[in-house]
Amino acid sequence: MFMDRYTEDGNTVGELGETPPVPIRLKWDLHPECLDLVRSSTLIASDIIAEVDLQVLYHSDYGKNFIKQCKISPDAFVQMVLQLTYYRDAGCFTLTYEAAIMRLFREGRTGTVRPVTRESCDFVLSVDNPDIPAKEKLAFLQRSCRKHQESCINVMCGKGVDRHIFCLYVLSKHLDVKSPFLEEVLGEPWKLSTSQKKQKRGRQKQSDGKVTSLFVGTRLVISGF
Secondary structure, three states, X not given: OOHHHEOOXXXXXXXXXXXXXXXXXXOOOOOHHHHHHHHHHHHHXXXXXXXXXXXXXXXXXXXXXXXXXXXXXXXXXXXXXXXXXXXXXXXXXXXXXXXXXXXXXXXXXXXXXXXXXXXXXXXXXXXXXXXXXXXHHHHXXXXXXXXXXXXXXXXXXXXXOHHHHHHHHHHHHHOOOOOHHHHHHHOOOOOEEOOOXXXXXXXXXXXXXXXXXXXXXXXXXXXXX
């Protein structure tokens, strides 16, 4: 399914359409009251920016074209890399958030993809297992990437669970109905976020007394070559 979308050299299948128009710079005539709001909003934005710790890792060994030539979705590949990295660092799997665009629906915004699956866990556990040959590890990677791509498509088609669960939560509040299921599911923290959504900073103590970061946010830019 995913393999048919790209040529052997990594380019997208299809013909080039019309050339987009040249962008035009817009000049604004702002009211003084609006300028005051802009200034106050700038201060708020500056405070939010100050809360962010940013570290950029530039990886130049290969890019998305090589990944596509391997018949693997670049997004799914990077998600599996993130799962492996988190597991090696924390020694466990964690609830992971990835945003999916709901463009198929009118006024659609985003849906939630949950990258942690049985397939992704099998891949992560296989990587550092010396008893598993490289060919079998590759098969685990391909299987986990196919599962992730399938999950993304399902969410974009409205088959994700999180928005439906949230609607049930809203209804339960409106009807004043308590649901232990909804409270437990919606109370689980997203410790690994792979979207641009701002996460509130915080820290959490584990049962052994160690303090770990409550939220880890990642922003990915995958270029060619």
